[in-house]
Structure formats: C-alpha cells, structure tokens
Amino acid sequence: MSYEFIVVNPAVVEYVATIQLNRPKELNALNLQLMGELKSALEELDNNDEVRAIVIHGNERAFAAGADIKQMAGKTAIDMLKIDQFSTWDSIRRTKKPLIAAVSGFALGGGCELTMLCDMIVASETAQFGQPEINIGVMPGAGGTQRLTKAVGKARAMEMVLTGNFISAEEAREAGLINKVVPVDLYLDEAIKLAQKTAEKSPIAVQMAKESVLKSFDTGLQEGLFFERKNFYMLFATEDQKEGMNAFIEKRKAIFKNK
Ligand code: HXC
Numbered sequence: 001m002s003y004e005f006i007v008v009n010p011a012v013v014e015y016v017a018t019i020q021l022n023r024p025k026e027l028n029a030l031n032l033q034l035m036g037e038l039k040s041a042l043e044e045l046d047n048n049d050e051v052r053a054i055v056i057h058g059n060e061r062a063f064a065a066g067a068d069i070k071q072m073a074g075k076t077a078i079d080m081l082k083i084d085q086f087s088t089w090d091s092i093r094r095t096k097k098p099l100i101a102a103v104s105g106f107a108l109g110g111g112c113e114l115t116m117l118c119d120m121i122v123a124s125e126t127a128q129f130g131q132p133e134i135n136i137g138v139m140p141g142a143g144g145t146q147r148l149t150k151a152v153g154k155a156r157a158m159e160m161v162l163t164g165n166f167i168s169a170e171e172a173r174e175a176g177l178i179n180k181v182v183p184v185d186l187y188l189d190e191a192i193k194l195a196q197k198t199a200e201k202s203p204i205a206v207q208m209a210k211e212s213v214l215k216s217f218d219t220g221l222q223e224g225l226f227f228e229r230k231n232f233y234m235l236f237a238t239e240d241q242k243e244g245m246n247a248f249i250e251k252r253k254a255i256f257k258n259k
Contacts, residue, residue, distance in 0.1 A: 001044065005034035008041045015052040015199035016192055017045045020059075027065035028058045030110045032085060039088045042095045049258065052199035052206070054095070055191045056118060057102035058111075060184060063127070066109025069136060089142050093117055096207045098198045102191030103127045104184055108166070113142040116151065119210060120194055121178035123169040124187035129177060130166035150217065151177045202240035202256040208232075 007020040019041055021028040028034075038056075045051045058064055067085075075083070092114075101107075101115040104124035112129050115121050123129075131144040139145065140161060149157040152175040159165055169181040182190045198206055208231040215227045235241050239259040247254035 001040060003037040003041065005031070006037045006041060008045070010045060010048060010051060012055070012192060013196055015050065016055065016195040017048075017051045017053075018055045018057060018188075018192070019045075020057055021064055024059055024061070026068070027062035027106055028111065029066060029068040029070075030064050030114065031068035031071050032083065032088075035085065035088045035092075039091050042092055042099075046095050046097055051097065052203050052258075053098045053100065053195035055100045055102050055188070055195050056114070057188055057191065058104065060104045060124070060126070062105040062111070063101065063103040063107040064111030064114060065106045066111050066132070067142075086142065089113075089117065096210070097203075098195065098206060098210055100191045100195050102188045103129075103169075103178070104187050106130075109133050109140065109144070110142055113140060113144050113147070116143055116147040116177075119213075121172075122180045122182065122187055122191040122194060123172065123178050124184040125169055125181055126184050127169040127172070127178075127181075127187075128166040129160075129169075129172045130164065131160045132164035132166070134162060135164045147217075148177070151175070200256075202235075202238065202244060202254075203258040204238050204240055205235050205244075208235060 005023050007022050009018045012018045019038065021034065023029060023034060045054050099118040101118040101121045103115055103121060104127055106128055107115050108130045109132060112131055131140045131148065133139050145161055148160065156175055160167065172178045173181050180190060212228045212231050216224045240256045243256060244254045
C-alpha cells in the first residue's frame, strides 16, 4: 500500500519495521488522513509474520506537534462526533506487536498522546513533551488526561494539562513517562535496538505479556492477576515455551519460531 503522509519500512532490520510520520512542514501535525494511514499500516504490519516490533518516529524537529489545528478549527461538536477520529486511535491501541516511539523535538497534544499509545518511548535530548491544548481553548482528547496522569502522577499531569507547560526529555524520563534519553543522532538507532531486543523473544510470549501489562490500566488488581495467570498458563501450550526453557537448561541460545 502506498501512503502520502507516512513512510513505512517493513524491514529496517530483521523483524523490525519503522513508520515515519511525514508532514515535516506542518511539524507532523496529525490530520485525519495521516492517522488513517497509520492505522492501516499498523494493521498490515501486525499481520506480517516477518515483523515482530514496530518503531514510530518523526524527524529531528518534531515527532508530532499535535492534531491538525487547521483541520479542526471550524468544526462543530457534532462534526467531531460524526468524524469519530478516536475509533482510529482505539484501533491503533489494539496493535498486538510492541510499538516503540522514537521521539525528537516536539511531542505535543495528540503527538504526546500518540507516544503514550506506544509501549516504550526513546527520546533525543531535544525532545519536549506537552499537552498544550489548553492554550487553544480545548483539552486533551486522546489519553492526555488519563495515560499521562497514570505515567507521571497528578501534580505533573495537572501542570502540563492546565498550564500547557512542556517538559524536557530528561524530566519525562525522571517522571517515568519515557524509557531512555540519548543524543539526537542516536534516538532512532536506540529505538530500533530496543525493538530488536524484544523482537528476539518469542512473539507469542511478547504479545501476551504486552496484553497483560496493558490490562493493568483497565482492571483492579485481582482481575488483572487472573488475566495474567491465564496468559501465563496459555504460553505452556507453545513450542516457544519448550524451546526457551530447554535452551536455558542446555546452555544455548533459544530459537523461537512463533509457534
Ligand atoms: C496544524 C501546525 C501544528 C498543528 C504546527 N503547525 N503545529 N499546524 N496543527 N498542531 C504548523 C504551523 O502552523 C506552521 O505552519 C508550521 O507547522 C511550523 O510551525 P511554527 O509554529 O511556525 O513553528 P515554531 O514557531 O517552531 O513553533 C512550534 C510549536 C508551535 C511550538 C510546536 O507550532 C505550536 O504551538 N503548535 C501547536 C501545538 C499544539 O497546540 N498542539 C495541540 C493541538 S490540539 P505555517 O503554514 O504557518 O508555516 C491536539 C488535540 C489532540 O493535539 C486531540 C486528539 C486527537
């Protein structure tokens, strides 16, 4: 499939795909077409057995400066309801394979929310995270009041959401929002390395582990523990479990077959 606003590389290294958000003049503002393309590409990569982890990135200046304000400015509440852009976001959230955001420059509004839809975030020293919707008379709509609060706690989330203040990559790392901060020339490579590391594991185990961690956002502890336990038991039905444990005992590297 060919896309206008994203660039997909299904095999940047073995088992790792990249998706570049590609509206550089608009700082990768997330218009509806771009989000639709991202959804389609992720569905395609999720169904591709040669892909085991996916890195989403922008360019040095911007991961994404938010939803496209020019596209939204004239809309009514009913227009927004009918457009139902969040079904696209929900679909992205259902991606089974690990998603890693590689962030340099601005990750603002919907851009920050998109990084939080990902499972891990690697940032360059120049990255800035923010929810500045309050400056334009609205508020976050794609997780910025929920996922951000869970990640960084009430005090920081309130400050970011109520004042529009940005936080630096280093502050984001200290607060637990992101995994790693690296020099700007390394952020994409580091994200790909992290993707490669998870891509070396059993894909079924990775998928169930991702699903189980995400479940903790939606349930109480007891229900989450039952869910985790079921996924844990289920992995004993895989060849990869036998291979992984036998390889440990035989002191060799496991070769996982996604079976
Ligand atoms: C549309 C955008 C944009 C956006 C930047 N641009 N952000 N266009 N939507 N979110 C465009 C600018 O209009 C400009 O186009 C070009 O990109 C370069 O931006 P500048 O403002 O000239 O760059 P700079 O002075 O460096 O400032 C960078 C910035 C600023 C601080 C990131 O652009 C900014 O504040 N952007 C908006 C950030 C924001 O409010 N995001 C939240 C959006 S609401 P021209 O044509 O003039 O060159 C949101 C809701 C999400 O995300 C809800 C869920 C989907």
